[in-house]
Amino acid sequence: MRQPRRPSRRAFAAIAASVMGLLMTSAIAAPAAAEGRIRIAEQYGLGYLPLHVLRHNQLIEKHGKALGLDIAVEWVQLSGGAAMNDALLSGSIDLGSAGVGPLLTIWDRTRGNANVKAIASLNDMPLFLTTSNPKVKTLKDFTDADKIALPAVKVGVQARILQLAAEKELGAGKHDALDKLTVSMPHPDATAALLSGSGGITAHLSGPPFQYQQLDDPKMHKVFSSYDVLGGQHSFNLIWSKQSFRDDNPKTYRAFLNALREAMDSINADHEAAADAYLAQNKGSLDKGYILRLLNDPDIRFTVTPNRTEVFADFMHKVGAIKNKPASWKDYFFDDLHDGAGS
Known part of the structure; x- marks a missing residue:
């Protein structure tokens, strides 16, 4: 039986070059493929209005284009901080949003590992x-x-x-x-x-x-x-992510934060438009007048700056809900907001 012919040296070189080309192309393309996609989980209620405005006005996409990036935004609705944290750690979402307590829980749990931290506050609201x-x-x-x-x-x-x-x-x-x-x-x-x-x-x-x-x-x-x-007004909801998402997707992360700041400015400048965005994203029985009544309440504020979150941190450490006691709010927030007067 005739033995199959062995490829020539020239053929081997061509094959090797082809494989190396594919590997190099994949290596170059991988970061670009990672950038430009963000999966965000939100919850129910007016406390997530900044995210509703982001979604309604496509602000993430807008700020992505300003950075030369086409961003595909995927939205998920979950209920409760535990579900948020499970989804984030499983890799099902990139950004989770809930109250201060769940953020401190996942920050404490992932220190030295996933290093989950808050990106920003979403509001001050009484509960x-x-x-x-x-x-x-x-x-x-x-x-x-x-x-x-x-x-x-x-x-x-x-x-x-x-x-x-x-x-x-x-x-x-x-x-x-x-x-x-x-x-x-x-x-x-x-x-x-x-x-x-x-x-x-x-x-x-x-x-x-x-x-x-x-x-x-x-x-x-x-x-x-x-x-x-x-003892006074405090942050209700925050939004957070893993350190790796922030590091691996700097333009997408920046586009989100810029969009969130614009959403806050938009809400504070135009309650009518904010109410329209809320109603467009939340099908229910509430009318616009009712939403405007809440938005005009001085106890409700929309800001990225954390407020009295350290009260939660101190309490949770005291009762053993978290092992690590943060020195300040800056320990569990990324440094984008560290120049602000948070607490």
């Missing part, structure tokens, strides 16, 4: 604990017959605020006294259950617009505001 139980005037009045709905139990910002309030009212070491009454539910579902009296839900710690909708019902009343618990 109300509301109830339909006429017997509940303070936290001491809750019994085992009550159920308190939260978007995420134990780890979400609402959960941490409830714990802060419990320690303040019930005493040291009592921060988790009400955890046994909490159940995890998305804000829209919890609002519907609370107002209809279904599922045993008697209270809800939420955020705008849900808490205001609830208080429009005469059978509802407010137990506390988070501004009272924390």
Whole structure:
């Protein structure tokens, strides 16, 4: 049997050159392919208005073009900080958004590894604990017959605020006294259950617009505001990413941050347009006048600058929710905002 002919040296050289060319092309193309794609997860409510404005006005795409980049933006809607962090660590999303508590949890968990940090704050907003139980005037009045709905139990910002309030009212070491009454539910579902009296839900710690909708019902009343618990206005929601996303996609990251700043300026300059963007991205029963009422509330502010986040950090470290105590807010924020007067 004839043996197959071996390729000549010239053929070997041609094959090698071809393979090397393919490898070099792949190596060169890989970073370009990585840049230009961003997957962002948002949640329900007015606390995510800057992201709704980004999406509605295609501001990320606009700022990407200014940097010479066509950016494909993918949006996902999740409920609760735990779901956000799971999705980020699994690689399903690039940017997660939720309250201060979940950010501190994932920052603490990923130090020296994924190094997740906050990009910016999304707002300052008060969070109300509301109830339909006429017997509940303070936290001491809750019994085992009550159920308190939260978007995420134990780890979400609402959960941490409830714990802060419990320690303040019930005493040291009592921060988790009400955890046994909490159940995890998305804000829209919890609002519907609370107002209809279904599922045993008697209270809800939420955020705008849900808490205001609830208080429009005469059978509802407010137990506390988070501004009272924390001693003033504070950041509600933040947005964060892994260090690797920021390092590997500098133009995409920059386009997002520039777009977020423009969204903030747009909201603060034109409440009418902001309300239109919110309604376009959130199909529901609220009308424009209702959204404008909230946007005109001086307790609600849209800013990238973190405010009183260190109160959460100190508390979470004290109760063992995070192992590492940050020296300041700058430890868990990327340095883009470090020149600002955050806290």
